[in-house]
Amino acid sequence: MFMSSNAECRYFEIFKSKCLFSGPRFSQEPADQSVVVGERVVLSCVVFNYTGIVQWTKDGLALGIGEDLRAWPRYRVLRILDVGQYNLEITSADLTDDSLYECQATEAALRSRRAKLTVLIPPEGPVIEGSPEILLTAGTSYNLTCVSRGAKPLSTIEWYKDGIIVEGAHTSTGVLADRKRVTTKSFLEIQPVDTDTGRNFTCVASNLAAQLGKRATVTLNVHHPPTVILSIEPRSVLEGERVKFTCQATANPPIMGYRWAKGGVILDGARESVFETTADHSFFTEPVSCLVFNAVGSTNVSILVDVHFGPILVVEPRPVTVDVDSDVTLNCKWSGNPPLTLTWTKKGSSMVLSNSNQLFLKSVSQADAGQYVCKAIVPRIGVGETEVTLTVNGPPIISSEPIQYAVRGEKGEIKCYIASTPPPDKIVWAWKENVWEKERGTLLERYTVEQSRPASQGGAVLSTLTINNVMESDFQSTYNCTAWNVLCLSLSDISFLSIIHVSFSDVVPVDIIRSVFDLDVASVGNINICFMPISLCLKYGVCMFMAVSLSQI
Known part of the structure; x- marks a missing residue:
């Protein structure tokens, strides 16, 4: 039967109500410890007032007697008899050392507390699936996967994009056959854009055995249709002047060609990144477009030219015939740039009747019949006018x-x-x-x-x-x-x-x-x-x- 050091006083004197020990006892017992695989660890055991046999057990199995434990070449008892020290030294710790240890003074029937030795194992170098370079398509989501194997305890994985931490990953774990090491997988969903080509994503796996972490990096190669910027020089032109369109584009894979159109109609012969032409008023309403294509797809951008031009009649007014007392609306539409000023007058009169595209006459009489002038003025550019006839049905007027x-x-x-x-x-x-x-x-x-x-x-x-x-x-x-x-x-x-x-x-x-x-x-x-x-x-x-x-x- 074993007895702890403070279970009873076998030899004692009663002096002022104190129990004074005179038999063997543990003055130092082994404590729970952690050791990184491959490193040295010492479990403490000091027995006071004892000269008998001391031995260590591992998961209840006796390791042997003496300093050198031949069955355990990495184990050694560090003994100092004068102080009763029987420390257990373990060198080059490995996973088999991950056990419960106990120090026993057999002749005194003494047992120490059980100490848990935890062997820490750093993760293997993480691996990003698809590395070193992943081919992606812009706009199509993708899950980056980082695998960290064989860690004890399980590793924590963090993601970085060009050195800046990225949140939002989720993980899964799996225990290996030894039931002690763990493999961790981390998944980071990304939405690649065309500017992500050449960017680096890094995963860092760390645990108590590798606190600085181990890392793996993958480079993105993002395929995308051309990114296009369409510019025009000069920005504003007079009708009849030359204008140059420039189609600046980047693409991955490389650009395969250009196609130009105006108002949706293909411009034959325009196949380069630059297109020059003479601007007329139609460029103000019919956009010029540049289509750039590569193996992934195409991008089409368009632009209108700020062409300054004089009045152009868009809607030709039609003669109107009505009966007396009818309401009449005359229509006239002009186009011009800069914005034009429009006036309606009756021919032979300078009185302005309207400044809009429509002239409304209420309850007309035969005196309202005649020619009406729709006049448009584009400041500093030009003037245009057209006439429309209003006929009012009525009895004959004789003169x-x-x-x-x-x-x-x-x-x-x-x-x-x-x-x-x-x-x-x-x-x-x-x-x-x-x-x-x-x-x-x-x-x-x-x-x-x-x-x-x-x-x-x-x-x-x-x-x-x-x-x-x-x-x-x-x-x-x-x-x-x-x-x-x-x-x-x-x-x-x-x-x-x-x-x-x-x-x-x-x-x-x-x-x-x-x-x-x-x-x-x-x-x-x-x-x-x-x-x-x-x-x-x-x-x-x-x-x-x-x-x-x-x-x-």
Whole structure:
């Protein structure tokens, strides 16, 4: 039976309530220790007041007696009898030394505490799978894998990118067959970009046996489509000037070629990194693009040219025809650079009606009909303008000199101008008992009527009654020019669709008006008015009836 040093006092004296030992006891017992494989370690054991046999056990197995333990060539007992020292020395520690050790004074039946000797093993040099260089594709994620084998305790792995620590790795471990050493794998997901070519990733594996760590490095070779920068010189040009485009590109693997296009149309013959041409206004809206390609893919970039040019008509205004009281929108669109100023005016007037692409006219009348000018000004570059015609449908508008002149015995002409949209369907001349209502022809032997459209009258119809061999009686008549269009046609049995205004320089015989127009007539002074139902007057507008006199010169 073994007894610890302080279990009892076999030999003692009682003096002032103290127990004084006089038998064997451990004054120093082995402690738990760690040793790096290959290094030396000493386990302490000092027995006080003992001269008998002392031995060491390893996991309960006696190692032998004496200083040199022949069965254990790396083990030796360091004995100093004077002080009772029996230390156990282990040289070149290896994994087999990783055990529990106990010092025993057999003759005194003494056992020390059990001491745990832990043998530390540094990891083998880590390995990054795919090293020394990994071929990757830009934009495609990849897991870098670092393997650290045979460490005890397990190793910790850290990652560095060009010397800067990288977080986010995850690990897995596996125990080896000896159940003591561990293999650690670390996985670092990366998203390679084109600029990562040549960058180094390093993994460092460390544990208590290799606190400075062991490292492995891999270099990235990232394949990527070309990275392109498209520049232009000069940045701003006048239309007609030369401009140079430069396509700067880097790629891995190397660039295989260039292709240029304008507005999506391939420019034949442009196959180099530089393209020169003469700029026109189309370069302002149709981008020039440079496509660069290699074995991995292609990259296409484009740029617009800041071309300064004068006004160019983009949307041609179209003539508009509307009825009276309608709302009208006229459209006109110009392009220019720098930004242009746009104005709408009516031809013959300087009043600006609009500064936008549209001119809106509300409830137009026949007075609004005519030419409208859409004008664009690009500062310091140029001016452009275009015209658009507004036609307002309405009853004919007749204009004529109330007194016209002729010479007796010669040919005389009486002119009547009819502005009408739509064009007049019928023009009638009446005087005395005579009525002329054919488009062209001769009435009686001395009278001829002709119609024309003089350019100076803006499209108005000129109806001319020609009198050959003017006689005295011709000066005694009043000549009436009457015109109407579809707006004055009857929808049923009504001869006219509006009141007919009659202006006379002399009284017109009422029977002529009745015979021509089949209307009721009343006279007020020297003005005769043709009457019809007021509801129709308000609905269909006005027809004009003009009477003129022929005076002798």
